[in-house]
Amino acid sequence: MSSIVRYLHHPASQPCRAVHQFLLEADIPFIEEIVDIMSGINERKEFKDQYNPTGQVPILIDDDFVVWESAAIAFYLNEKFKAPSNWFGDTAQQRAIIQQYLHWHSTTLRRGAGAFFYSNFAECIWGPQDYSKEIEKGRHVLRESMEILEGWLSKTPYVCGNEISFADLQGFHEFVSHHAGYVIPDDEWAKFPTVKAWFDKLSERPHAKTVSTTIKKVGEIRKAGEIIPMTRRTSLAKGTEVIGSGNLGIPYFNS
Numbered sequence: 001m002s003s004i005v006r007y008l009h010h011p012a013s014q015p016c017r018a019v020h021q022f023l024l025e026a027d028i029p030f031i032e033e034i035v036d037i038m039s040g041i042n043e044r045k046e047f048k049d050q051y052n053p054t055g056q057v058p059i060l061i062d063d064d065f066v067v068w069e070s071a072a073i074a075f076y077l078n079e080k081f082k083a084p085s086n087w088f089g090d091t092a093q094q095r096a097i098i099q100q101y102l103h104w105h106s107t108t109l110r111r112g113a114g115a116f117f118y119s120n121f122a123e124c125i126w127g128p129q130d131y132s133k134e135i136e137k138g139r140h141v142l143r144e145s146m147e148i149l150e151g152w153l154s155k156t157p158y159v160c161g162n163e164i165s166f167a168d169l170q171g172f173h174e175f176v177s178h179h180a181g182y183v184i185p186d187d188e189w190a191k192f193p194t195v196k197a198w199f200d201k202l203s204e205r206p207h208a209k210t211v212s213t214t215i216k217k218v219g220e221i222r223k224a225g226e227i228i229p230m231t232r233r234t235s236l237a238k239g240t241e242v243i244g245s246g247n248l249g250i251p252y253f254n255s
């Protein structure tokens with residue numbers, strides 16, 4: 001296997017930034033390739049056949065080995081490059097707790113990304129419409145997830161213990177998008193002071209800043225009311241969004 005891996009990603013994507021930050025934090029050599037998911041290139045058959053049948057990023061390529069899903073990518077990198085044990089755990093119990101977070105994350109906090117997507121990106125794709133139901137669904141999941149996180153973080157400084165792990169990066173980058181997109185109002189943050197303190201602490205890490213530059217710009221552009229041209233669908237508009245929702249009449253196209 002090659003010693004320099006290829007990392008296919010997009011900086012506006014939460015799971016992509018989590019893996020990107022992990023690559024930098026663990027000092028893993030990689031070649032960066034940005035996939036323009038805003039243009040829908042990732043929806044092409046060739047892309048899906050070659051890289052990822054879901055048409056999503058991030059994707060990691062190590063010679064002829066291809067792996068997608070952010071947590072699986074980070075897990076592979078951790079093993080291959082023998083990253084410091086804080087990232088994926090040293091003991092069976094630490095490893096289990098980190099995996100526990102990652103599984104919880106993908107069905108809860110991650111689903112709250114709908115609040116960001118529908119308040120910041122939907123209009124750019126489908127024009128002005130009433131997206132409030134979708135936004136509220138995302139916000140609901142986000143609030144419930146923040147309640148759980150508030151409990152965890154009141155016991156330990158990081159979500160899985162005393163040291164930062166990949167679980168923190170995965171969770172943190174969801175909040176980076178919500179923060180950049182003005183999704184969580186101050187009075188909502190105030191209900192979760194421990195989550196906010198954890199978010200602020202992680203925001204200070206130099207690599208967190210490096211990988212978050214683009215999404216912060218995106219947030220400012222949208223706040224100014226400007227439209228970002230994009231034709232993409234997203235995982236959230238492919239019918240995989242918030243629990244039991246189906247599609248609430250928001251148009252999207254299957255090709």
Ligand SMILES: N[C@@H](CCC(=O)N[C@@H](CS)C(=O)NCC(=O)O)C(=O)O
Pocket residue numbers: 012013014015016037040042055056057058068069070071106232233234235
């Ligand atoms: N569970 C996946 C989620 C990946 C994901 O949602 N990727 C989005 C960007 S945030 C994507 O590539 N969407 C395709 C699109 O927008 O067309 C992971 O953790 O890697």
